[in-house]
Amino acid sequence: MEVLHAALTRRSIRKFLEIPIEMEKIGHMLEAAKHTPSAGNLQPWKFIIITDEDMRKKLGEACLQQHWISRAPVHIVVVAEPHKPKRFYGERGEKLYAFLECGAAIENMLLTAHEDGLGTCWVSAFEEDMLTRELGIPGNVKPVALIAIGYPDEIVSPPPKFLIENITYIESWGSSAKDFGAYYGYTSQHVQRLIKEGKLLLKKVTEKLERVK
Ligand SMILES: Cc1cc2nc3c(=O)[nH]c(=O)nc-3n(C[C@H](O)[C@H](O)[C@H](O)COP(=O)(O)O)c2cc1C
Structure with missing residues (x-):
């Protein structure tokens, strides 16, 4: 799991x-x-x-x-x-x-x-x-x-939980996103690009280390 x-x-x-x-x-x-x-x-x-x-x-x-x-x-x-x-x-x-x-x-x-x-x-x-x-x-x-x-003898439905938007601020106290999904989608493109660049860098470093060995 x-x-x-x-x-x-x-x-x-x-x-x-x-x-x-x-x-x-x-x-x-x-x-x-x-x-x-x-x-x-x-x-x-x-x-x-x-x-x-x-x-x-x-x-x-x-x-x-x-x-x-x-x-x-x-x-x-x-x-x-x-x-x-x-x-x-x-x-x-x-x-x-x-x-x-x-x-x-x-x-x-x-x-x-x-x-x-x-x-x-x-x-x-x-x-x-x-x-x-x-x-x-x-x-x-x-x-x-x-x-x-x-061992459980009951199936319990999830109790109500606050929306992420209601419990999360961005960068500082009080600045909330109206729609966390939209915020996440917007930032994720940027983050995905950085991750891709980071992975390329990691690959280069690993190859370099392999050659030194
Ligand atoms: C600090 C703490 C104390 C709790 N004490 C009790 C308790 O005395 N009796 C009980 O039935 N549940 C207790 N619970 C469980 C909560 O009622 C339960 O986590 C909450 O209703 C949310 O349900 P969930 O755990 O299914 O998400 C406690 C939970 C926490 C974190």
Whole structure:
């Protein structure tokens, strides 16, 4: 599956088949998470895999009574370690980077699960004290999300999303294109020409390097 296709077709799934998941697929998700970019490559995250039925029920409670969560056979709880980027980047690292990076890791996992035919839902509405108590999470780190994972038992239509024109400015804040397709078409001719020139240049450089070898 191409990344764009995965991003366009992934949906939050809240109904799961009562079948287990191959652990290799959880492994794929963790591999994808592991390769997420992070400032200074500090990787300020930990992941807790939960399969135990009783614990899944407790987590459903902790997630503000979202009991459907416990029917997902596997959960991954994503925990941010803000102290890591704080050491190098101060307040920005502590308050922003660690959480941004966990978010990026989550999206990597959601897309990977989707490619493997799994359904997921990113859940961040929870009683933090309850969740940390149940999972024994220490005070210096912060749970940011629980990912409910399972084989989907529902087909979800895409929810409404803003048009690109409504969420994108060009070159500076406030200057929007009325029709992004037209803007893209106009600029793409120019860009295509530059790409063609660039590729020719790359070919020449590669040939030159080949001769030097
Ligand atoms: C930070 C965050 C918190 C979320 N928390 C919940 C949640 O607690 N419960 C839930 O059912 N969905 C939750 N979601 C999923 C959103 O409801 C969902 O992404 C949104 O409705 C768009 O649907 P889509 O994921 O199918 O595009 C959360 C998503 C994000 C990014």
